[in-house]
Amino acid sequence: MLFNQNTSKSYNNPQVASQVVRGTIYDRNQRILAIQTPYWGVYLHLNAIKDMQLVSEVIAPFVQMNPQEIQNKAQSYTTYAQIKERIDDRMVQPLLDAIQKYSLRGQVNVEKRMGRTYPAQFHASQIIGFTNTEGYGIEGIELSEEAHLNPYPEIGTAPVTYGQDITLTLDLDIQYALDVQLQQIADQHNPDYAMAIVLDAVNADILGMGSYPWYDINNLSASKMEQRRNNAVNLLYEPGSVFKLFSLAAVLKAGQAQTSETFDCDGSYTFQAGASRITVNCTAVHGEVDERTMISKSCNGAIVHWALQTDAKAFYDILTSFGFNSSYDIGLPSRARSQIAPPSTWSGRSQATISFGQELLTSALHLATAATALCPSGELLQPNLILRRTSPVDGSILYERERVVIQSVLDSETTSLIRSGMLMATEDGGTGVRARVAGVDVGVKTGTAQILNPLTNSYEDGTVLASTLAMVPIDNPKYIIYIGAGNPKGDTIWGSNIAAPAVANLVQSLVSQGKLKAKDTEVR
Template sequence: DPVVAQRVVRGTIYDRNGKILAIQTPYWGVYLHLNAIQDLKKISEFLAPYVQMTPQQIQEKASHYTTYAQIKEKIDDRMVEPLLKAVDENKLRGQINVEKRLGRTYPAQFHASQTLGFINTDQEGIEGIELSQESVLNPYPRLGETTTYGQDIQLTLDLDIQYALDVQLQSISEIHDPDYAIALVLDAKNGDILGMSSYPWYDVNKLSTSTAQERLNHAVNFLYEPGSVFKLFSLASVLKNGQAKVDELFDCDGSYSFMAGNSKVTINCTSAHGKVDPVTMIAKSCNGAIVHWAMQTDPEAFYSVLKDFGFTSSYDIGLPSKAKGQIAPPSAWSGRSEATIAFGQELLTTALHLAVAATALGPSGELLQPHLILSRTDPVTKQVTYQRSRTVISQLLNPEVTAIIRKGMHAATQEGGTGTLAQVEGIDMGIKTGTAQLLNPQTNSYEDGTVLASSLALVPIDNPRYIIYVAAGNPKGASIWGSNIAGPAIKSIVQTLVSQGKLVTKGTVVR
């Protein structure tokens, strides 16, 4: 009769360049058969040097058990051979047990920890990729095999880019003390997620000390009001619909008022922006202008394009949960909803939704499906069982519309723009900064709520290769502005991409 495999080796998880992110590793634990031991003091003294504990610590540990005591879950690999030998020489087998177990090691520690997730003592995935890909990584034992191997998974993540994001979030956390922070880098050409960082984080190898807040992947599972970064997509909707008089310069005197039914609504700008066209609206982040043009656009038509951008849907990137963007339909809007949505309030989105929507701002105007899993492979036969392919969700924008938006984002990095702190010498880049007032759910007011400082960048701006998004929630340092918090972080990330050879500065001679 064919036998069922005795063991299953869980698949390994790699980054896109073959660096190991999660791997099954054996470890050795030490146990005592208390019923078989006459002299626990003597056994403790014998064992102490091998397990790096004092005899007293061993006895204390044993006192919590009645028959079979776990003294050390994992001993130093270098101690295994000498201990096994000493146990045999002293005829202590039956009193001391040295057992081999299978564990999971995460060499990158806290890097991408929320994305990877972890496994329990039964070798089952509990969160992240470990959970969602459980049946692939950890298949049922198969007939006719001594060992069944789970498939290996290669993620789209680039560990070098992941490190760069984590360094920036660490820096933001030290200077600005936010409640949470997020960073994402997408490949603008194919939707691959190259880096995805969520602060606070935890070391997967020290799981027992982690908190639920640390394990939350803020980049994909956290919904919030995006603020001014959203003006990119509001403007795209206005331009695509073609109903607003955008060729008439908007005169910004620092505030803009309109009637919503019988009540007057006033929207403030950070300062008077003077004559504003669509490019200047992005460069200076003018609330009045985008509200004015949105109000000239039919609500259903305005909403329809935002829906096409993905802001009411969810993305399956191979993680367990799929957060869904939320914008109420126009039938539920108040007299000020269209205006408020135009500058990024009264809707909920994730960082992933914003970065994915930005794929449609490239020259092709194509909205791309995001990917986190690059491939799956059978480790024995090396046969590739899954390979992601570039997937176009829709042909969303025409080249004229995307050119205007990118021109505005580029102008934001130049003198007078909100994003000058993100500028990198020799790189033409574009940015949209944002500082969103977040609603206080207790008081239903923005006045006493917190802020979200964020920025979204495209690099290089004429034909983007990378989409970079950085956000910090409730910063408590000297500044609350997206331009001051996320801008410098994006600058550092771009400089790292240059130093890694992933971006080339102007004037560089390529030999």
């Protein structure tokens, strides 16, 4: 009986779709950021070519290369040479005609393939990412949403499986305006890098996110690693004086410092740290300073004085509640974590230096997100980059973001006081006067942070980060804006001169786009 058994088994592979069409990526207004499109490439069958000189001369005009370049490129292949991955669609038929005319069929192939096109070019390029030649996501949303954009072929008789469409929270109008400001900073101040974010203050949607230097996704081969890095999300740095907003909030919430007594700033502040006396300098003599003028004049001495009157653990815990020891999942592949060391590791000067934005690491995303807790509700919100995922077949919504409150951080009285100080910063005598916009109440905190030189462990020979954090309109914010530039060169290094004017220009763009209304605008 054993010998007569049939031990073979038969398997029937299920029928699946023969083609998967990758999903489209849109901005919030349904403008295309990434789409699957056909393209034509030019290839040579090297073993079939009889006259390489003739072949290279015939195809040269259509691939925008000279004959010698074609021959040199072909030498790097053995049998099948890719001469041009993509040619202009308008060149396809003329090239086919030339191949026919010179009897080069079988020697030259013009192949049609499917690939990605990115209409926005360099705008939001580090967010969108790109795919490889096989059609798989490699960076950005293209990578993190690969499973949704590029699913496995469906079982059944349908010839095509469609990936889900993804709508980002980005608004291309705002993105363009933001990138214009980054380019102007690059042209005028030549920073090593720059970053900017525009956040919806009500629901924490990321409406614009820029990172300089950038690259054109459609010309990926010309890009460098530093161009593909998303500085707004992945770069961690010491934020400098913009952090005083959150240090003051922590001081006020702890309620231990004597902030009701004005601080007399004579240009420096000295305090005892163990056996050492440490002096912190201000950029000017500020005179009598209260909570609001500490923000508007950016007084180091005042915030250090109040921070040192506050219990270290309470100070640390409240700063942590703003998200400064966390990472945010916004749908991108990487999640940078903001870092403040626990008080048990602090030196005698740590609490003082943390109060004005040193001895901690954070990102532009963390700073803008923390500012959501400075809105009237005092609630820290989860930032969003993916607005929804939909079916391209029937348009049904498969996922949609919701407004998520991470925690309630501050009361309305505290947030109001801090925002009033930010408004004062744009008035005469404030550090943010160049962010002022007629008819719009802009509130800001400027910053010029020394960047530690890791080789010498010193700030003295390091560089600076010029930045500004803004909320507009300040009474009931609609937008949170952060702009920063690392190692600017030229006649100024100050955030008040570099980032603050960019904020003003961006706010003017929001007014021009109808997304903000100036108070003196006539309704007709």
